[in-house]
Amino acid sequence: MSESQRELLADDALVLHVKNWQTADKYAVCFTKEHGKLRFIAYGARYEKNIHGRLLQPFANLHIEVQQGQKIDKLRSCELLQMPKSMDMQQMAYAAVASELTAVLTEDRVPQPELYEMLGAALAALMQRNPRLVVLSYAIKLLAATGFAPQLTHCVHCGEAVTAQENAWFSPLQGGLICSSCRSTYNGDGLEPCGAETRELWQWLAQLDYEQPTPFKVRGGALMELEKILFKFIFFQTDKPLNSLNFLSQLQL
Structure with missing residues (x-):
């Protein structure tokens, strides 16, 4: 041809x-x-x-x-x-994370117009709002849009619902929550604590409207816990470390 x-x-x-x-x-x-x-x-x-x-x-x-x-x-x-708007170093670092996530979690030539719109909205929002929260929200929404979303309401081992007040752990390998009763089964399996506040923050970010966000108090401990879980889970799904996260760490953000 x-x-x-x-x-x-x-x-x-x-x-x-x-x-x-x-x-x-x-x-x-x-x-x-x-x-x-x-x-x-x-x-x-x-x-x-x-x-x-x-x-x-x-x-x-x-x-x-x-x-x-x-x-x-x-x-x-x-x-x-x-015409692109100028970004500061922090905004550029988080934009790089959003872009790299999109590149590693999507397949070539699979039309997803809603994902194109979602990425554009996230890149615009990170220049107006807290870029850390915007990109975490985008990562969570991207996992859902590409079929990689983890299980956050039920234990992936026993299938029982995990209540809002219950202690739980997250297994990147199993792809979801592990309840207290099943925790001993997965000792040594890289479990990460996933407290009630972290799960509530995750759900808020999953529904976040970048233009008109609903009020929510973000606590530092829950935010760091969620970041650790989320990026560890993405690594397990892709088997690729995100180079853009190194840029973030170098900026000490």
């Missing part, structure tokens, strides 16, 4: 990741509105006068045209949809 016969995909896209490729090119991963995650090469994008290279930046919102290739797709054109 000649290049002219291969499918040309045109779509709105949010740029998740960009890196240099070969001598003068860029490799990019985007999440598009109608085609899901796309990977492609932008040939010549590192040349100073190449407009596509200047536009192809992390978190940019673009309209792209991508030509399918035999081994890898290539960028034919792109144009800016919305």
Whole structure:
């Protein structure tokens, strides 16, 4: 099949990741509105006068045209949809986490327009609200949208409901809560405490409206406990450490 016969995909896209490729090119991963995650090469994008290279930046919102290739797709054109707002280092760090999570938890070319909208809303909200909470909320919503959501209402071993007042633990390996009665069965299995406040915070973040959030008092202990559980669980699901978390730790956020 000649290049002219291969499918040309045109779509709105949010740029998740960009890196240099070969001598003068860029490799990019985007999440598009109608085609899901796309990977492609932008040939010549590192040349100073190449407009596509200047536009192809992390978190940019673009309209792209991508030509399918035999081994890898290539960028034919792109144009800016919305002028990006400047981010401080903290916002950039959390935006990188949201983007990397999207890249590792989604499959290539699986249309999820609702996820495209959700990512765009999260990137906008982290510049207006607490970025730590926004990205945790996005991570929880992303797990649900991609079918990876853990079990948070019943014990994954015995199936009994875990009440709001009951002590519980989280098993990243089993993918959900472990009740007090079943805890001894999983000793040495990497269980993490998952208290009532942590579970309540998780549920609040899962329903968080970025534009009009409902009032909620976030306690530091529950927040740190949830972060530890959530990112450990994501690692178990993907078997890939998140590079963006290293950036966060370096900023001592």
